[in-house]
Amino acid sequence: MRSFSKVAVSALSLIACVVLISALMIEPMLHGEFASCQDAKNRKSLAGSVDFLVLGASHATHSLVPEILDEALGVTSYNLSGAGLTVYGRAELLKKEMARNPIRDIVLEVSFNALMKIPETDHYEGDLYLLTRMDSALERLDFIKRHIPFADWDTVYSMLLRFSGKYWAAKLTGKSTHNVIYEDKGYEHGESADLTADPGKIEPLITDFRPESLEEFEELIDLAKSSGASVTVVAVPVSMAKITACTGWDGIMQRIQSLCEERGVRMYDFNLLRSRKTLVPEDRAFHDAIHMSDYGANAFTKEFSRLYPELKNGAIDDLFFENYDELLRAY
Amino acid sequence: MSITSLYFPPFLALLMAVYFLVPKKSQWVTLLAFSVAFYALVCGAQGFAFVLATAVSVYFAARKIEKIALYQKERLKAMRDEWTKDEKAAFRLKQKKRKKAFLAGTLVFNFGLLCVFKYSNFALSLVSLPPLFKWAAPLGISFYTFQSTGYLIDVYWENERAEENFFRFLLFVSFFPQITQGPINDHAYLSQELYQPHDFSCENFSRGFVRMVWGFAKKMILANMLAPIVGDAFSNYAHYAGLAVLLSAFGYSVQIYADFSGYMDIMCGACEMLGIRLSENFDRPYFSSSVAEYWRRWHITLGAWFKKYVYYPIAVAKPVQKLGKRFSRTLPATVALVAVWFLTGLWHGASLKYLAWGGVNGLVIILSLWLEPVYAKARAALHIRESSAYFRIFRVIRTFFLVTLIKVLPEVGTLSDGFGFIGHIFSGPFLPRSARALFPFTQNGAYLLCVFAFTVLLFAVSLRKNVRDTFFRLPFPIRILALSALIILIFLFGVPVTKNVGGFLYAQF
Numbered sequence: 001m002r003s004f005s006k007v008a009v010s011a012l013s014l015i016a017c018v019v020l021i022s023a024l025m026i027e028p029m030l031h032g033e034f035a036s037c038q039d040a041k042n043r044k045s046l047a048g049s050v051d052f053l054v055l056g057a058s059h060a061t062h063s064l065v066p067e068i069l070d071e072a073l074g075v076t077s078y079n080l081s082g083a084g085l086t087v088y089g090r091a092e093l094l095k096k097e098m099a100r101n102p103i104r105d106i107v108l109e110v111s112f113n114a115l116m117k118i119p120e121t122d123h124y125e126g127d128l129y130l131l132t133r134m135d136s137a138l139e140r141l142d143f144i145k146r147h148i149p150f151a152d153w154d155t156v157y158s159m160l161l162r163f164s165g166k167y168w169a170a171k172l173t174g175k176s177t178h179n180v181i182y183e184d185k186g187y188e189h190g191e192s193a194d195l196t197a198d199p200g201k202i203e204p205l206i207t208d209f210r211p212e213s214l215e216e217f218e219e220l221i222d223l224a225k226s227s228g229a230s231v232t233v234v235a236v237p238v239s240m241a242k243i244t245a246c247t248g249w250d251g252i253m254q255r256i257q258s259l260c261e262e263r264g265v266r267m268y269d270f271n272l273l274r275s276r277k278t279l280v281p282e283d284r285a286f287h288d289a290i291h292m293s294d295y296g297a298n299a300f301t302k303e304f305s306r307l308y309p310e311l312k313n314g315a316i317d318d319l320f321f322e323n324y325d326e327l328l329r330a331y
Numbered sequence: 332m333s334i335t336s337l338y339f340p341p342f343l344a345l346l347m348a349v350y351f352l353v354p355k356k357s358q359w360v361t362l363l364a365f366s367v368a369f370y371a372l373v374c375g376a377q378g379f380a381f382v383l384a385t386a387v388s389v390y391f392a393a394r395k396i397e398k399i400a401l402y403q404k405e406r407l408k409a410m411r412d413e414w415t416k417d418e419k420a421a422f423r424l425k426q427k428k429r430k431k432a433f434l435a436g437t438l439v440f441n442f443g444l445l446c447v448f449k450y451s452n453f454a455l456s457l458v459s460l461p462p463l464f465k466w467a468a469p470l471g472i473s474f475y476t477f478q479s480t481g482y483l484i485d486v487y488w489e490n491e492r493a494e495e496n497f498f499r500f501l502l503f504v505s506f507f508p509q510i511t512q513g514p515i516n517d518h519a520y521l522s523q524e525l526y527q528p529h530d531f532s533c534e535n536f537s538r539g540f541v542r543m544v545w546g547f548a549k550k551m552i553l554a555n556m557l558a559p560i561v562g563d564a565f566s567n568y569a570h571y572a573g574l575a576v577l578l579s580a581f582g583y584s585v586q587i588y589a590d591f592s593g594y595m596d597i598m599c600g601a602c603e604m605l606g607i608r609l610s611e612n613f614d615r616p617y618f619s620s621s622v623a624e625y626w627r628r629w630h631i632t633l634g635a636w637f638k639k640y641v642y643y644p645i646a647v648a649k650p651v652q653k654l655g656k657r658f659s660r661t662l663p664a665t666v667a668l669v670a671v672w673f674l675t676g677l678w679h680g681a682s683l684k685y686l687a688w689g690g691v692n693g694l695v696i697i698l699s700l701w702l703e704p705v706y707a708k709a710r711a712a713l714h715i716r717e718s719s720a721y722f723r724i725f726r727v728i729r730t731f732f733l734v735t736l737i738k739v740l741p742e743v744g745t746l747s748d749g750f751g752f753i754g755h756i757f758s759g760p761f762l763p764r765s766a767r768a769l770f771p772f773t774q775n776g777a778y779l780l781c782v783f784a785f786t787v788l789l790f791a792v793s794l795r796k797n798v799r800d801t802f803f804r805l806p807f808p809i810r811i812l813a814l815s816a817l818i819i820l821i822f823l824f825g826v827p828v829t830k831n832v833g834g835f836l837y838a839q840f
């Protein structure tokens with residue numbers, strides 16, 4: 001018995017030590033000036049006043065500017081989007097904001113890779129950023145328990161450690177620890193790049209859907225509709241360099257379109273906007289092949305805001321090409 | 332379920348809880364149940380059918396052989412005064428033939444299974460026929476086949492009693508810590524460890540746990556971080572400077588040692604926590620003074636198996652001894668070594684490159700054996716004391732170079748790739764003209780620093796024989812801190828690479 005109690009004490013000491021070291025590494029990152037923490041604080045301070053939500057992945061963080069939406073539409077908006085934000089992650093954020101805000105409009109952004117079979121580690125990267133945007137350790141643990149399979153807890157823990165390692169490395173070398181600047185209610189700035197000169201490396205499209213993501217997206221739409229708000233699904237523009245370099249667009253986007261129709265919501269693919277050539281020119285509207293620059297985001301958000309009242313009523317189909325083939329023929 | 336997945340610690344914790352809570356006489360039953368469960372979880376229940384086939388065939392053959400031997404003794408005793416010398420000799424010969432038939436039949440069946448799974452497609456390729464056999468070999472077939480047949484031969488030689496309880500024997504064959512990658516244990520030794528009851532011991536638990544964590548660090552951090560560097564060098568050696576190619580060969584030596592010995596540490600550590608001691612498979616092999624010594628310190632139990640069941644029987648066989656008397660006293664050892672290294676090469680892989688690898692190892696050892704008098708004369712002429720520290724350091728470095736270059740031969744790709752790889756070290760430009768030519772060593776600085784730091788740590792730990800004793804002499808808070816840091820490093824560096832790199836290298840055998 002004495003032997004066993006000695007081992008028990010040692011085991012508990014070891015576990016406590018590991019937890020303590022991990023906490024010392026990770027917690028300061030979550031409470032410092034790290035940008036994701038600012039997002040949680042911003043949202044808390046605005047609770048009760050937000051009535052317009054944008055929710056998507058990094059394409060949306062770079063393309064819809066809340067400040068412009070507020071002015072143009074007379075709303076109090078927030079861009080809830082996040083880099084690599086999974087569909088189930090979006091549902092978590094939406095639930096929270098729906099519970100504390102009088103939401104009237106929800107814009108769900110869905111891109112070419114949101115519902116596809118990407119490596120699980122890519123999912124967890126999005127989850128990692130989401131974890132840093134949560135308010136408490138309990139909330140984080142609860143999220144991990146509900147959404148991350150037990151076999152992958154080590155992967156997520158490892159990613160958190162490495163993330164905090166980068167944070168400490170930056171801190172110790174005097175570099176900024178901002179990763180994403182959430183000063184502008186969730187909008188991420190980006191400098192313009194001339195993609196006509198150098199579009200950079202372009203990955204091919206993944207054309208296999210992840211069945212779980214399709215189900216989760218249906219649930220997300222239902223969740224958004226349950227708030228009573230007006231729900232619109234959009235795909236924001238990516239560069240023509242990306243569109244021309246890859247095949248399979250119509251297959252992917254039309255599948256998403258059908259899913260939205262089954263769920264009773266309209267989807268607008270702004271890649272097919274007829275005026276995109278002048279609205280989002282290839283030489284300055286993009287930061288890279290799939291994210292907009294400040295120039296592009298400003299222009300796009302203004303146009304989006306102008307069209308939005310009619311978008312909600314589904315009246316403006318002739319502003320869009322029928323499909324990607326037609327878009328490419330026009331270009 | 333992989334050893335490096337998060338399912339393994341709860342599996343082990345459950346085993347420990349049940350093992351120490353059940354009545355002592357049922358502890359071995361717990362081990363058997365968990366061994367079967369482990370095998371089923373790792374590679375499916377159908378794979379266990381082959382383990383069962385080996386266990387059943389060897390169990391019954393051993394019982395039969397022992398029965399014949401017992402019958403022989405009793406009959407000879409009973410007919411001692413009635414039979415003539417010739418009648419007794421004829422009777423002994425008849426019983427020997429019966430025993431041999433059971434032995435041979437069972438060996439043919441079990442090695443036949445092994446050959447079908449591992450070597451049939453290789454044999455077909457030698458006569459330019461397409462592969463026929465598409466099934467994956469049952470996990471650990473080489474290891475449990477060798478262990479079981481060794482036991483059977485020991486019973487035949489009357490060095491060992493046949494196990495009476497089939498389920499105890501099944502545990503000996505299927506004990507999960509050693510079924511996939513060894514160590515290959517004698518029944519005489521392992522049965523003592525497995526069937527004896529064990530009390531919970533704080534010392535065993537703690538020492539075993541520390542060893543297990545160290546094993547995980549070796550495998551998940553060092554071996555798996557080296558894997559992509561070495562893999563890239565093997566695929567693209569022609570683009571790199573000779574120094575980079577040489578360093579990557581050293582990297583492979585470290586990788587495979589960390590991988591294999593890491594697994595041993597994990598499993599031996601787990602067993603130690605239960606109070607069970609498995610045979611050691613490594614004894615600081617890279618500190619060997621000769622290739623022969625290296626193979627006595629690397630994969631010790633496989634070498635011991637070949638020594639006991641192949642080398643000695645051939646070396647002491649009458650025809651071989653006659654050859655030795657006629658031509659040279661070194662000849663019996665040479666003949667035995669040729670056989671051992673042919674089989675060792677075959678064991679490591681079903682391809683000509685592994686046979687060549689075995690051949691090169693054998694050749695180096697045989698040459699050392701034949702040239703030893705010449706070396707002794709040279710040492711005397713140069714006034715080199717064999718016991719001198721400098722001479723020993725020279726021999727250790729020379730041996731490390733040799734075993735490294737031999738080791739990479741079959742691993743680069745084809746055999747000609749292997750020779751090309753080694754040739755490139757010496758034939759191309761040795762020093763890199765640019766950082767690019769030192770790639771893959773110009774990757775992420777933190778990554779390389781971690782690999783280097785761990786290699787140094789491994790080297791430092793290997794210098795001392797009883798480093799765990801030293802560790803346990805440290806104050807408790809320091810031990811806890813050191814272990815915690817190691818566990819965090821495993822998650823920080825080891826987990827991401829492990830997901831990409833995958834399983835253990837020796838599990839393929």
